[in-house]
Amino acid sequence: MNWYCLTLSEEEVVTGKARQFKEAFAEAFAAAKGPRVMALFQREGEEGGLDLFCTPDCGSHAATLLEDWRCTSCERPSLIGLQLLVGHNEITYYMP
Numbered sequence: 001m002n003w004y005c006l007t008l009s010e011e012e013v014v015t016g017k018a019r020q021f022k023e024a025f026a027e028a029f030a031a032a033k034g035p036r037v038m039a040l041f042q043r044e045g046e047e048g049g050l051d052l053f054c055t056p057d058c059g060s061h062a063a064t065l066l067e068d069w070r071c072t073s074c075e076r077p078s079l080i081g082l083q084l085l086v087g088h089n090e091i092t093y094y095m096p
Contacts, residue, residue: 001056004066005074010048018042018050024065025054026086032061039087043077053077055091 008017025040032038038061041053053074058066079092 002073003056003076004054004058004071005077006052006054006069006071007045008050008052013048013050018052021052021069022085024069025062028058028062028065029086034088035061036088037091038062039091040085041077041082041087042085043081043083051077052085053082055087 006021008021012018022040029035029038029040035057037055037057039055040058043051043053045051052071054062054066054071084091
């Protein structure tokens with residue numbers, strides 16, 4: 001199953017795009033009643049940017065959000081350097 005990725009530049013991070021996406025994702029997570037395998041992660045990107053990663057189940061629970069933000073399909077990211085932003089702490093046990 002593919003994950004979803006959103007790469008933000010340093011400028012987008014400074015202007016609050018990461019916070020906006022996190023807040024919108026948290027709303028979608030709550031509306032979906034907090035599925036165990038739905039989560040949002042971040043990793044520091046190049047030159048001050050951020051890479052945001054959404055688990056595959058987000059395609060079922062937050063498809064409109066992913067489409068609106070133009071997230072792209074990607075392979076499962078390495079756990080190294082990932083920080084959980086929204087989701088259950090035990091998500092790494094269930095990561096596809």
